[in-house]
Amino acid sequence: MPAWSELSKEDLRARQAELQETYESYRQRGLQLNMARGVPGLDQLDLSEGLLTAVTRGDACKIGGVETRTYGVPEGLPEAKALMAAIMDTPPDTVIVGGNSSLNLMFDTIARAMTHGMGGAQPWMQQGRVKFLCPAPGYDRHFSVCEHFGIEMIPVDMRPDGPDMEAVRSHAADPAVKGMWCIPRFSNPQGYVYSDETVRAIAALTPAAPDFRVFWDNAYAVHTLYEDAPALTGIWQACARAGHPELVIQFTSTSKVTFPGAGISALAAGPQTLAQIKRAVSFQTIGFDKLNQLRHVRYFKDIDGVRAHMRLHADILRPKFETVEQVLSEGLADIASWYAPRGGYFMSLDLAPGTARRTVALMAEAGVIMTGAGATWPYKRDPRDANLRIAPTYPPVGELRVSMELLCVCAKLAYVERRLEESDA
Amino acid sequence: MPAWSELSKEDLRARQAELQETYESYRQRGLQLNMARGVPGLDQLDLSEGLLTAVTRGDACKIGGVETRTYGVPEGLPEAKALMAAIMDTPPDTVIVGGNSSLNLMFDTIARAMTHGMGGAQPWMQQGRVKFLCPAPGYDRHFSVCEHFGIEMIPVDMRPDGPDMEAVRSHAADPAVKGMWCIPRFSNPQGYVYSDETVRAIAALTPAAPDFRVFWDNAYAVHTLYEDAPALTGIWQACARAGHPELVIQFTSTSKVTFPGAGISALAAGPQTLAQIKRAVSFQTIGFDKLNQLRHVRYFKDIDGVRAHMRLHADILRPKFETVEQVLSEGLADIASWYAPRGGYFMSLDLAPGTARRTVALMAEAGVIMTGAGATWPYKRDPRDANLRIAPTYPPVGELRVSMELLCVCAKLAYVERRLEESDA
Numbered sequence: 001m002p003a004w005s006e007l008s009k010e011d012l013r014a015r016q017a018e019l020q021e022t023y024e025s026y027r028q029r030g031l032q033l034n035m036a037r038g039v040p041g042l043d044q045l046d047l048s049e050g051l052l053t054a055v056t057r058g059d060a061c062k063i064g065g066v067e068t069r070t071y072g073v074p075e076g077l078p079e080a081k082a083l084m085a086a087i088m089d090t091p092p093d094t095v096i097v098g099g100n101s102s103l104n105l106m107f108d109t110i111a112r113a114m115t116h117g118m119g120g121a122q123p124w125m126q127q128g129r130v131k132f133l134c135p136a137p138g139y140d141r142h143f144s145v146c147e148h149f150g151i152e153m154i155p156v157d158m159r160p161d162g163p164d165m166e167a168v169r170s171h172a173a174d175p176a177v178k179g180m181w182c183i184p185r186f187s188n189p190q191g192y193v194y195s196d197e198t199v200r201a202i203a204a205l206t207p208a209a210p211d212f213r214v215f216w217d218n219a220y221a222v223h224t225l226y227e228d229a230p231a232l233t234g235i236w237q238a239c240a241r242a243g244h245p246e247l248v249i250q251f252t253s254t255s256k257v258t259f260p261g262a263g264i265s266a267l268a269a270g271p272q273t274l275a276q277i278k279r280a281v282s283f284q285t286i287g288f289d290k291l292n293q294l295r296h297v298r299y300f301k302d303i304d305g306v307r308a309h310m311r312l313h314a315d316i317l318r319p320k321f322e323t324v325e326q327v328l329s330e331g332l333a334d335i336a337s338w339y340a341p342r343g344g345y346f347m348s349l350d351l352a353p354g355t356a357r358r359t360v361a362l363m364a365e366a367g368v369i370m371t372g373a374g375a376t377w378p379y380k381r382d383p384r385d386a387n388l389r390i391a392p393t394y395p396p397v398g399e400l401r402v403s404m405e406l407l408c409v410c411a412k413l414a415y416v417e418r419r420l421e422e423s424d425a
Numbered sequence: 426m427p428a429w430s431e432l433s434k435e436d437l438r439a440r441q442a443e444l445q446e447t448y449e450s451y452r453q454r455g456l457q458l459n460m461a462r463g464v465p466g467l468d469q470l471d472l473s474e475g476l477l478t479a480v481t482r483g484d485a486c487k488i489g490g491v492e493t494r495t496y497g498v499p500e501g502l503p504e505a506k507a508l509m510a511a512i513m514d515t516p517p518d519t520v521i522v523g524g525n526s527s528l529n530l531m532f533d534t535i536a537r538a539m540t541h542g543m544g545g546a547q548p549w550m551q552q553g554r555v556k557f558l559c560p561a562p563g564y565d566r567h568f569s570v571c572e573h574f575g576i577e578m579i580p581v582d583m584r585p586d587g588p589d590m591e592a593v594r595s596h597a598a599d600p601a602v603k604g605m606w607c608i609p610r611f612s613n614p615q616g617y618v619y620s621d622e623t624v625r626a627i628a629a630l631t632p633a634a635p636d637f638r639v640f641w642d643n644a645y646a647v648h649t650l651y652e653d654a655p656a657l658t659g660i661w662q663a664c665a666r667a668g669h670p671e672l673v674i675q676f677t678s679t680s681k682v683t684f685p686g687a688g689i690s691a692l693a694a695g696p697q698t699l700a701q702i703k704r705a706v707s708f709q710t711i712g713f714d715k716l717n718q719l720r721h722v723r724y725f726k727d728i729d730g731v732r733a734h735m736r737l738h739a740d741i742l743r744p745k746f747e748t749v750e751q752v753l754s755e756g757l758a759d760i761a762s763w764y765a766p767r768g769g770y771f772m773s774l775d776l777a778p779g780t781a782r783r784t785v786a787l788m789a790e791a792g793v794i795m796t797g798a799g800a801t802w803p804y805k806r807d808p809r810d811a812n813l814r815i816a817p818t819y820p821p822v823g824e825l826r827v828s829m830e831l832l833c834v835c836a837k838l839a840y841v842e843r844r845l846e847e848s849d850a
Contacts, residue, residue: 037496039495039496040495042492045483045486045492045494045495046483048494049482049483052480052481052482052483052486053478053481055477056477056478056481057474057477058470058471058474058477061470061477067467067470068686068687069470069473069684069685069686069687070464070465070470070684070685070686071462071464071680071685071686072686099524099525099713099714100524100712100713100714101710101711101712101713103709103710103711104709104710107708107709107710108709111536111540114539114540114550115536115539115540115550115574116573123550125539125540125548125550125551126550141708141711144708145708148541148705148708149540255496259494259495259716260494260495260496260711261493261494261495261496261497261712261714261715261716262493262494262714262715262716262717280573283532283566283569283570283572283573284526284528284529284532284533285525285526285528285529285532286526286528286566286685287525287526287686288524288525288526289524289525289686289687289714289717290686290687291684291686291687292687292714292717
């Protein structure tokens with residue numbers, strides 16, 4: 001069989017007819033699958049059932065002298081700070097433990113910078129145009145926070161070892177550039193891990209804006225699929241060595257450790273940034289849900305408890321990621337590229353330029369909802385219309401296999417259509 | 426015994442000596458009591474022990490087709506919306522259920538208005554000076570949110586039937602006035618309930634600013650101490666009748682129903698305002714803690730469950746409020762005034778002008794921390810230095826009695842000192 005790129009117009013027409021027929025047979029199956037979001041499967045939720053009974057008595061709600069049922073301790077239980085610090089590989093005194101959503105902590109951090117500024121500088125709302133660096137493909141909810149606040153997004157090329165640091169350094173020379181989104185371990189959507197060199201280069205950044213902050217969303221810090229998954233150099237340690245303690249604000253959560261709807265979140269920052277955040281938080285709330293923090297502390301005890309728990313997740317997820325890898329290898333090796341991650345929640349699929357939207361539309365018509373094409377780019381504008389995010393975690397392996405086989409059919413159909421259009425043009 | 430106001434200078438000196446001696450005897454007891462905040466007692470927390478075991482199994486986490494452990498449903502479980510709507514006396518479709526803190530919902534609502542405006546108008550940060558009406562004495566955390574955002578506060582006289590509506594109407598003619606804080610039932614700190622007439626007058630307001638909103642903090646909606654406690658006219662119904670569906674944003678929480686640290690909160694608003702809030706929330710979080718919403722739904726079932734639960738709270742709190750009332754009546758009837766509320770969490774004590782700060786300082790020196798004098802006023806500036814907030818809920822009755830007896834001694838001592846200073850001047 002000739003390579004796809006060498007097919008003649010007649011070959012393409014023949015392929016199109018075959019693919020169309022296969023596609024129709026999928027369509028007639030009346031599939032109803034949603035692969036749009038990175039959601040743990042029900043079996044994964046059941047792994048944390050013990051969290052529900054980690055605190056069942058009123059007289060068990062106190063820890064270290066703190067009554068968790070009542071008001072107070074807005075920076076979080078010391079024991080919860082220690083646990084979340086261990087996940088982020090940062091000292092406990094750099095940490096605030098929040099509610100159930102690290103996205104909310106990131107949103108609030110930007111909202112605060114808009115109204116009150118960052119690190120003593122003018123509020124971003126009073127500085128005119130404000131820009132953020134967005135390694136792309138990246139996480140759509142990071143980008144939509146920027147869009148909500150009217151922050152201009154500058155895409156930066158994302159590579160297997162992290163963002164293109166030459167581009168980052170060059171853009172950071174613009175004082176309007178106030179931040180950068182990073183998912184340093186098992187990036188969303190690629191599953192890349194920033195190299196030691198990249199981490200050190202980020203810590204060594206000297207942006208023109210004194211109120212520039214790296215938003216270090218370590219969402220998948222402990223989400224390894226394989227024991228040999230690459231480790232991440234500690235950003236706190238790297239910043240300390242570089243003499244830039246205020247440069248990075250770290251975020252994490254247990255959303256994909258325990259329950260996405262009822263986990264706990266945390267942020268970590270340098271002493272001045274942290275003091276500013278604590279002060280603002282003291283106006284915002286009398287304290288986050290400490291009882292749920294206590295549940296997590298009692299359930300996991302320490303970071304070893306978290307790691308053991310994550311191995312149970314990995315046992316469930318590994319076959320799913322390997323199914324995707326296998327189906328793609330069999331079906332799309334010729335016309336697409338992807339990376340087989342060692343952890344995280346996603347895979348990134350690069351199709352032939354100009355075919356991602358059409359592929360997603362074809363899948364939707366056949367009953368499988370994917371993350372929208374373009375969603376991995378700022379303003380949902382993928383300049384090549386090539387990138388798709390695959391979220392293999394939620395469906396059972398059987399459904400996942402069907403979806404991925406359908407994906408191969410749709411991507412090939414979109415490819416053939418595109419080639420035929422080009423040859424007609 | 427002559428009335429205090431008729432005492433001669435010599436009488437005052439004699440009283441001062443006696444009071445000083447009594448005060449010393451308190452001081453030597455080495456008391457260590459904190460009456461600063463409105464915190465439920467431990468016995469009240471124990472009333473909600475069943476909440477801890479309301480959801481203990483993974484297969485019990487689903488309700489109405491919604492899996493509460495996972496992401497989604499940012500406006501809250503329908504069942505939780507119904508419960509919180511019943512507490513606020515508003516239709517469920519006006520409601521969003523939030524995290525553990527209604528203060529956070531109020532803070533976020535103002536933060537959003539600062540950055541994105543309210544009801545389609547310009548962001549408050551771009552409108553120059555923005556002002557809020559603050560019925561005073563009032564709740565310090567409302568005022569500190571305004572202060573945090575640089576919103577100018579205008580005190581409005583607070584009366585037993587609600588704020589001075591003539592003053593409110595007059596100030597609302599200024600387009601820079603964007604809102605008003607209200608605690609309509611069992612106001613903090615007085616325990617007043619807005620009259621039907623006041624509620625209707627608020628609903629009928631026609632402020633100059635189209636982005637003016639009443640922040641209706643119904644924190645004590647169900648917190649009755651006596652079965653005959655005055656009811657509150659429904660603000661949603663009043664606004665609907667007045668044709669002002671967007672005028673009021675309501676807030677409430679279960680902080681003082683279940684657990685202050687681990688309850689659930691809610692807001693309710695008119696259709697346009699609600700749509701704007703929902704849109705912003707969709708950028709802010711993937712959903713609040715639905716599992717804790719489910720706990721509350723399972724534990725209370727409905728509003729009758731809440732009411733029955735609140736009667737248990739009232740049984741604990743009534744003797745405390747009555748102790749305060751009794752000690753004040755015996756000790757301060759001559760030189761102070763207060764109101765015996767039928768519900769809520771606080772009492773407001775009006776001392777002789779110029780003696781509140783001194784009274785609090787004397788108490789602190791004797792080991793009893795009160796809410797700071799002035800805290801009930803915008804910018805912590807009580808123009809008469811007269812008002813104190815009493816929070817009777819936390820200490821056991823015995824400790825509460827001692828504190829209140831000490832308060833009488835300190836208030837009288839401050840009174841005598843003040844009178845002597847005046848006669849020396």
